[in-house]
Amino acid sequence: MTPSSxxxxxxxxxxxxxxxxxSAQRMAYHxxxxxxxxxxRLGDALLHALQSIRHCQRCNTFTExxxxxxxxxxxxxxxxxxxxETPVDMNMMEQTHAYQxxxxxxxxxISPLDGIGPRxxxxxxxxxxxxxxxxxxxxxxxxxxxxxxxxxxYITAMLKPHGINxxxxxxxxxxxGELEYVDSGTLAQALRERRxxxx
Amino acid sequence: xxxxxxxxxxxxxxxxxxxxxxxxxxxxxxxxFGRIALLARGARxxxxxxxxxxxxxxxxxxxxxxxxEVLTLMKAEWQGGQPLLVGQALFCGYYLNELLIHLLxxxxxxxRLFERYSQMLGSLGxxxxxxxSEPELRRFEKALLQELGYGLTLNVDSAGTPVEVxxxxxxxxxxxxxxxxxxxxxxxxxxLLDLAAENFSDPRTRVEAKQLMRSLMAYxxxxxxLATRKIFKELQEL
Numbered sequence: 542m543t544p545s546s547x548x549x550x551x552x553x554x555x556x557x558x559x560x561x562x563x564s565a566q567r568m569a570y571h572x573x574x575x576x577x578x579x580x581x582r583l584g585d586a587l588l589h590a591l592q593s594i595r596h597c598q599r600c601n602t603f604t605e606x607x608x609x610x611x612x613x614x615x616x617x618x619x620x621x622x623x624x625x626e627t628p629v630d631m632n633m634m635e636q637t638h639a640y641q642x643x644x645x646x647x648x649x650x651i652s653p654l655d656g657i658g659p660r661x662x663x664x665x666x667x668x669x670x671x672x673x674x675x676x677x678x679x680x681x682x683x684x685x686x687x688x689x690x691x692x693x694x695y696i697t698a699m700l701k702p703h704g705i706n707x708x709x710x711x712x713x714x715x716x717x718g719e720l721e722y723v724d725s726g727t728l729a730q731a732l733r734e735r736r737x738x739x740x
Numbered sequence: 741x742x743x744x745x746x747x748x749x750x751x752x753x754x755x756x757x758x759x760x761x762x763x764x765x766x767x768x769x770x771x772x773f774g775r776i777a778l779l780a781r782g783a784r785x786x787x788x789x790x791x792x793x794x795x796x797x798x799x800x801x802x803x804x805x806x807x808x809e810v811l812t813l814m815k816a817e818w819q820g821g822q823p824l825l826v827g828q829a830l831f832c833g834y835y836l837n838e839l840l841i842h843l844l845x846x847x848x849x850x851x852r853l854f855e856r857y858s859q860m861l862g863s864l865g866x867x868x869x870x871x872x873s874e875p876e877l878r879r880f881e882k883a884l885l886q887e888l889g890y891g892l893t894l895n896v897d898s899a900g901t902p903v904e905v906x907x908x909x910x911x912x913x914x915x916x917x918x919x920x921x922x923x924x925x926x927x928x929x930x931x932l933l934d935l936a937a938e939n940f941s942d943p944r945t946r947v948e949a950k951q952l953m954r955s956l957m958a959y960x961x962x963x964x965x966l967a968t969r970k971i972f973k974e975l976q977e978l
Binding site: 558559651653654655656658659660686687690691694695698724725726729730733 | 755760761792793795796797798818820823824825826827830831833834835837838841870967968970971972974975
């Protein structure tokens with residue numbers, strides 16, 4: 542018979558993505574049998590992170606202080622606010638080295654059929670953030686999915702009446718993309734959203 | 741149920757749910773098989789061939805195999821011709837999908853409704869600003885009820901007399917229009933006749949037809965509040 546604390550550990554490990562009963566059992570035995578130090582570290586790190594990580598009051602991303610380093614940095618352009626769905630999306634935007642403004646991380650998206658609306662997403666906090674008197678432009682960098690579009694539409698309707706410029710990142714053929722290998726959906730949309738060339 | 745293999749079936753994705761680590765459960769509306777549930781294995785892997793393809797409101801051709809309640813998606817192909825929905829039209833699209841998910845029984849073919857749905861999406865996608873044509877929406881709702889066997893009686897009242905333009909009626913489920921003295925939830929005879937003829941040129945008809953459809957949908961949904969309506973209301977409260 543499995544001792545109850547071992548049982549509880551196996552059950553707890555199953556909350557991880559991609560971990561079923563078998564893998565959970567393997568992980569638990571590994572930690573207890575071969576790597577008790579590792580288990581201690583894992584436990585401590587988990588507890589520590591849980592206690593110290595919270596949401597930045599300005600951009601809503603994960604941070605250890607009230608306001609994250611990026612939001613507090615004087616080098617960033619305070620007039621631009623880029624809205625992304627997840628912290629991973631924010632990292633992607635940072636990797637472009639093309640953006641110097643600030644961010645707002647939604648931690649989700651509007652998905653009507655899943656019952657996730659503006660209230661569930663806490664869009665009122667974004668409204669308060671965008672109306673700090675300094676932000677002039679809000680850049681929508683939500684995903685190009687129906688849900689991302691719905692989220693973008695909602696934010697636009699929310700911010701426009703307050704005189705904030707709302708822009709959307711462009712979509713189309715990727716850089717270095719050869720038409721031969723671009724999927725038809727992307728190409729069709731790129732064609733629909735073609736723009737006038739200026740000499 | 742017979743084990744079956746279906747090839748290149750015209751279909752639309754209604755909704756998807758994440759399943760396990762990398763898969764998706766796809767609720768789809770197919771032309772010849774009605775509403776079906778498909779398991780798309782590995783569809784959420786970064787390099788999956790169907791990632792980004794299994795999107796609502798886009799015409800697809802789906803191939804699947806299997807038996808039972810959840811079938812296995814084998815292939816999905818993009819058909820094109822449908823612009824992505826934006827603005828209000830996008831929320832309207834979600835509303836249609838929610839109606840279909842709630843009202844269509846599984847694996848019950850509705851070929852005509854499929855065509856109507858396809859046309860409706862076409863008209864929603866046509867407006868670059870994402871405006872929604874209310875008459876189109878009413879026509880679709882009416883066709884949906886008709887297809888599900890809940891067709892409306894609009895020309896004759898519950899007593900069997902023809903509906904009169906100036907009279908007032910309460911629409912009772914299963915009975916049709918019941919003649920009323922003015923007041924309360926009553927609709928004009930004119931509205932019923934206009935709805936029967938699908939003529940929405942009168943602004944009062946548009947308002948009353950919308951309210952009538954809303955109460956009918958609420959009845960057939962069995963009291964379930966539509967998430968899309970709730971969210972749409974929040975959007976309009978801005």
